[in-house]
Amino acid sequence: MSEAALRVENLRTHFFTRRGVVKAVEDVSFSVAPGKILGLVGESGSGKSVMGFSIMGLVDPPGRVVGGRILLGGRDLLRLAPEEMRQVRGNRIAMIFQDPMMTLNPVLRIDTQMTEAVRAHADVGRRAALERARDALARVGIASPDERLSAYPHQFSGGMRQRVAIAIALLNQPDLIIADEPTTALDVTVQGQILYEMQKIARESGTALIWISHDLSVIAGLADEICVMYAGRVVEHGSVDQVLDEPLHPYTGGLIASVPSRNRRGEALRQIPGMTPSLLELAPGCAFRERCSRADGACAQDPALSSPAAGRQVRCFHPLTQGATA
Amino acid sequence: MAAFVIRRLLQSVLVLWLMSLLVFVGVYAIGNPVDILINPQADQADIARAIAALGLDQPLWQQYLTFLRQALLGDLGKSFAYNIPALQLILERMPATLELALAAAAVAVLLGIPLGLWAGLAPDSWAGKLIMSGSILGFSLPTFWVGLLLIMLFAVELGWLPSGGRGPTSLLLGIPVSFLSWEGIRHLILPATNLALFKLSLIIRLTQAGTREALLQDYVKFARAKGLSNARVVGVHVLKNILIPIVTVIGLEFGSVIAFAIVTESIFGWPGMGKLIIDSINVLDRPVIVAYLLIVVSLFILINLAVDIVYSLLDPRVRLGGATD
Amino acid sequence: MEREPTPLQRLVADFARSRLALAGLALLALILLAAVFAPLIAPQNPYDLAQLDVLDGRLPPGSKSGNGLTFWLGSDDQGRDILSGIFYGLRISLLVGVVSTLCALAIGLAAGLCAAYFGGRTDSVIMRLVDIQLSFPSILIALILLALLGQGVDKTIFALIMVQWAYYARTVRATALIERGKEYIEAAMCLALPPARIVLRHLLPNCLPPLIVVATVQVAAAIALEATLSYLGIGVPITEPSLGLLIKNGFDYMLAGQYWISFYPGVALLLTIVAINLVADRLRDVLNPRLQQ
Numbered sequence: 016m017s018e019a020a021l022r023v024e025n026l027r028t029h030f031f032t033r034r035g036v037v038k039a040v041e042d043v044s045f046s047v048a049p050g051k052i053l054g055l056v057g058e059s060g061s062g063k064s065v066m067g068f069s070i071m072g073l074v075d076p077p078g079r080v081v082g083g084r085i086l087l088g089g090r091d092l093l094r095l096a097p098e099e100m101r102q103v104r105g106n107r108i109a110m111i112f113q114d115p116m117m118t119l120n121p122v123l124r125i126d127t128q129m130t131e132a133v134r135a136h137a138d139v140g141r142r143a144a145l146e147r148a149r150d151a152l153a154r155v156g157i158a159s160p161d162e163r164l165s166a167y168p169h170q171f172s173g174g175m176r177q178r179v180a181i182a183i184a185l186l187n188q189p190d191l192i193i194a195d196e197p198t199t200a201l202d203v204t205v206q207g208q209i210l211y212e213m214q215k216i217a218r219e220s221g222t223a224l225i226w227i228s229h230d231l232s233v234i235a236g237l238a239d240e241i242c243v244m245y246a247g248r249v250v251e252h253g254s255v256d257q258v259l260d261e262p263l264h265p266y267t268g269g270l271i272a273s274v275p276s277r278n279r280r281g282e283a284l285r286q287i288p289g290m291t292p293s294l295l296e297l298a299p300g301c302a303f304r305e306r307c308s309r310a311d312g313a314c315a316q317d318p319a320l321s322s323p324a325a326g327r328q329v330r331c332f333h334p335l336t337q338g339a340t341a
Numbered sequence: 342m343a344a345f346v347i348r349r350l351l352q353s354v355l356v357l358w359l360m361s362l363l364v365f366v367g368v369y370a371i372g373n374p375v376d377i378l379i380n381p382q383a384d385q386a387d388i389a390r391a392i393a394a395l396g397l398d399q400p401l402w403q404q405y406l407t408f409l410r411q412a413l414l415g416d417l418g419k420s421f422a423y424n425i426p427a428l429q430l431i432l433e434r435m436p437a438t439l440e441l442a443l444a445a446a447a448v449a450v451l452l453g454i455p456l457g458l459w460a461g462l463a464p465d466s467w468a469g470k471l472i473m474s475g476s477i478l479g480f481s482l483p484t485f486w487v488g489l490l491l492i493m494l495f496a497v498e499l500g501w502l503p504s505g506g507r508g509p510t511s512l513l514l515g516i517p518v519s520f521l522s523w524e525g526i527r528h529l530i531l532p533a534t535n536l537a538l539f540k541l542s543l544i545i546r547l548t549q550a551g552t553r554e555a556l557l558q559d560y561v562k563f564a565r566a567k568g569l570s571n572a573r574v575v576g577v578h579v580l581k582n583i584l585i586p587i588v589t590v591i592g593l594e595f596g597s598v599i600a601f602a603i604v605t606e607s608i609f610g611w612p613g614m615g616k617l618i619i620d621s622i623n624v625l626d627r628p629v630i631v632a633y634l635l636i637v638v639s640l641f642i643l644i645n646l647a648v649d650i651v652y653s654l655l656d657p658r659v660r661l662g663g664a665t666d
Numbered sequence: 667m668e669r670e671p672t673p674l675q676r677l678v679a680d681f682a683r684s685r686l687a688l689a690g691l692a693l694l695a696l697i698l699l700a701a702v703f704a705p706l707i708a709p710q711n712p713y714d715l716a717q718l719d720v721l722d723g724r725l726p727p728g729s730k731s732g733n734g735l736t737f738w739l740g741s742d743d744q745g746r747d748i749l750s751g752i753f754y755g756l757r758i759s760l761l762v763g764v765v766s767t768l769c770a771l772a773i774g775l776a777a778g779l780c781a782a783y784f785g786g787r788t789d790s791v792i793m794r795l796v797d798i799q800l801s802f803p804s805i806l807i808a809l810i811l812l813a814l815l816g817q818g819v820d821k822t823i824f825a826l827i828m829v830q831w832a833y834y835a836r837t838v839r840a841t842a843l844i845e846r847g848k849e850y851i852e853a854a855m856c857l858a859l860p861p862a863r864i865v866l867r868h869l870l871p872n873c874l875p876p877l878i879v880v881a882t883v884q885v886a887a888a889i890a891l892e893a894t895l896s897y898l899g900i901g902v903p904i905t906e907p908s909l910g911l912l913i914k915n916g917f918d919y920m921l922a923g924q925y926w927i928s929f930y931p932g933v934a935l936l937l938t939i940v941a942i943n944l945v946a947d948r949l950r951d952v953l954n955p956r957l958q959q
């Protein structure tokens with residue numbers, strides 16, 4: 016797996032708030048190969064966005080990456096000087112945010128916001144940069160890009176704005192794109208189109224993609240591998256087929272059972288009982304045990320990540336056995 | 342848009358009319374107009390002639406109409422002290438006041454925006470805290486007292502700058518201005534700083550709050566995610582967003598800068614309208630007082646009106662006719 | 667069993683948690699005492715001409731007068747002890763500031779409550795007036811009035827009332843409108859309770875916290891404005907000098923290097939304003955429910 020576009024090892028990102036330390040990302044490892052899509056799943060507050068910002072080097076204070084390595088093409092991003100890291104951002108790694116209504120600056124024209132991203136990394140003139148901006152807009156399916164370039168964001172619909180954000184991410188042909196729930200705020204048809212386009216772009220250009228979502232059904236149709244996060248930790252990791260067909264962690268099992276699907280028509284949908292624990296000063300032991308039907312005394316200890324099969328990992332003392340879902 | 346402008350115009354006319362009524366009542370009904378409008382040194386025959394000329398033997402409402410008509414024609418009486426028409430006197434002093442006010446606005450903007458940005462970018466640093474506490478002081482200290490301190494320090498103790506007066510002026514498009522010569526600038530520095538102080542504090546606070554707000558926005562984080570330099574993120578993405586409210590406030594506050602020039606001009610002996618009105622009050626040069634009040638209030642109404650209209654033009658939602666989605 | 671602290675006790679405890687605010691309060695108390703007891707504590711009665719000697723004029727701080735009195739802060743051109751002048755000047759400054767604020771408060775309160783309670787035409791007329799007035803800077807309004815009325819303590823107070831009432835009217839109306847929209851007031855109005863009762867029992871108490879904050883800030887603003895007007899020579903008369911007038915009287919000597927005649931009254935003015943603002947700042951934090959958690 017030496018050809019991974021990005022490899023994250025034992026990453027830990029903590030927020031040092033006035034009320035205590037929030038361990039938003041704790042000991043997370045994974046890797047993505049070029050042209051592959053990794054789905055990062057987890058419920059709200061499980062640390063997915065913080066994970067993405069940690070890779071970008073954009074964790075807001077009072078947060079800080081406190082340990083681990085982030086290897087991009089063999090370089091540890093955590094060891095780069097600020098200026099070197101700036102050259103990586105938007106150039107080798109690009110990120111797309113959740114809310115398209117908020118990501119574009121309302122007082123700057125689209126062409127400004129696109130050309131500046133080109134010219135921050137390449138010594139090209141304004142015309143060449145505009146050229147690239149127009150191509151990128153065309154690639155994400157925006158009609159008459161020339162006119163659109165001179166518009167302001169508020170003249171675009173939500174779906175169009177997200178396409179613009181994706182086009183900006185594509186501008187410099189990055190090695191990796193982190194997409195943080197980019198379609199959650201959009202309606203289902205637009206969501207479908209964008210998913211399809213992104214998948215195509217990743218395959219064609221060999222860009223690795225980390226797709227963050229709380230929606231397992233989106234990931235199911237899109238990703239090659241799945242990483243399930245719970246309370247800041249990876250609790251399960253494997254290929255899409257493995258994880259969806261044979262979930263090992265009780266939390267993953269619960270997630271799958273709560274997705275409406277054709278296979279289990281007629282069966283009642285199940286909800287995972289309880290709520291996400293607060294990450295503030297989390298007590299030791301499995302973070303899921305308050306909600307887990309399989310919990311017992313052993314679960315008061317921290318479960319370690321184990322690897323029951325090749326390419327599979329799970330963090331649980333009593334993993335589900337084949338066929339059983341929660 | 343047109344309806345808005347018309348409504349604001351009507352309102353301005355109403356305020357102006359109210360003002361004329363107030364001045365009229367103050368001068369003719371409460372005070373004795375003979376005292377107020379006729380030079381106390383005049384002899385009996387002069388007084389009789391003036392009374393007839395001013396129509397002071399007429400009923401009050403007719404006097405008001407006369408007053409209004411003369412005011413509209415620009416005849417606001419002659420200054421006792423200078424013996425020239427009050428209106429002309431005030432118009433002669435106006436450029437000095439405008440220059441001072443513009444210089445003060447420039448100081449407030451050129452210092453206030455960078456300081457506010459700094460305080461907004463590093464709110465917990467000692468510099469940020471110092472800037473913000475300084476701006477609180479700037480709000481609460483009376484202008485005249487700060488002016489005295491400035492004179493005491495820079496003119497009396499250090500002797501770096503003159504303590505008052507306007508210094509030499511040169512003509513720019515026929516208007517006398519100070520800022521074209523070094524000596525003139527030296528005279529301008531202290532009064533402009535003094536007058537700027539209050540607005541400077543205001544701009545610092547606006548900029549600081551705006552910066553902190555903008556830094557939390559997704560679009561700033563997205564700009565960083567594009568790999569833009571810090572200078573570009575702050576100088577373009579943050580600044581451009583906070584500039585619109587700041588420009589509006591500067592416009593709105595310009596009238597108040599002119600009003601507060603009264604204080605600064607008196608301290609620094611700056612020969613503008615403000616010093617003129619205080620001198621006139623002190624020597625009871627009443628035609629000048631009446632003329633000043635009417636002119637300044639008109640000026641004020643005009644500025645407010647202009648700012649309102651310009652702002653409604655600048656507001657992108659009004660200008661661009663809303664979103665297309 | 668421990669008793670629940672009353673709201674007032676909680677406020678006091680909250681207030682006391684800020685050292686700076688307590689320091690401001692202590693300073694303010696000292697200033698008030700100095701003003702109230704000026705005749706008892708001042709080394710000299712600065713307005714008793716028999717006690718003054720022109721030969722003692724413009725002595726620097728620390729010098730002794732002909733009859734053995736020490737001028738701790740120096741003396742003015744008439745041989746007046748600056749410190750005594752400050753104590754007496756504080757009386758005038760505080761009197762003008764406090765009286766004008768209280769009167770403006772009463773007027774603004776009445777106007778704001780009327781606007782909020784009656785709504786409709788009453789509301790729009792009152793608020794139009796408030797808007798127009800607030801679009802002019804305070805100094806201009808005070809100047810217009812004093813130019814027409816002439817000097818005087820009473821006239822200065824009147825001008826300051828006219829300057830301030832609109833702030834209160836706006837604050838009161840805003841709070842009262844929020845309160846008026848709540849169900850219990852609507853119920854009371856349906857029950858046809860007398861308006862006076864609704865206004866006094868329900869609307870008024872809810873308007874008090876923001877009003878107290880605005881009033882504290884305004885006292886400082888009124889004192890500063892009075893000082894400015896008196897400095898310009900259009901506020902209080904020379905026979906009843908406030909701090910502002912004392913500063914004016916020393917201005918010419920200051921240019922000659924005899925700074926103390928203006929400077930120390932100025933310091934007194936500064937301390938007064940800063941002390942009031944420190945207290946006001948803390949009051950705002952303590953009384954603002956949004957900031958409490």
Ligand SMILES: Nc1ncnc2c1ncn2[C@@H]1O[C@H](COP(=O)(O)OP(=O)(O)OP(=O)(O)O)[C@@H](O)[C@H]1O
Pocket residue numbers: 030032037039057058059060061062063064065066075076077078229294
């Ligand atoms: N600035 C911050 N200060 C303190 N804690 C923070 C901060 N930002 C994030 N956190 C904490 O980090 C945890 C993970 O947040 P994150 O935004 O990564 O969740 P998420 O998985 O992206 O959720 P969502 O699906 O809602 O976007 C949360 O519990 C949150 O409390």
Ligand code: SF4
Pocket residue numbers: 264265266301302303304305307308309310311313314318330331332333334
């Ligand atoms: S470790 Fe225990 S509590 Fe945690 S998921 Fe596994 S069984 Fe449930």
Ligand SMILES: [Mg+2]
Pocket residue numbers: 063064065113195
């Ligand atoms: Mg998120």
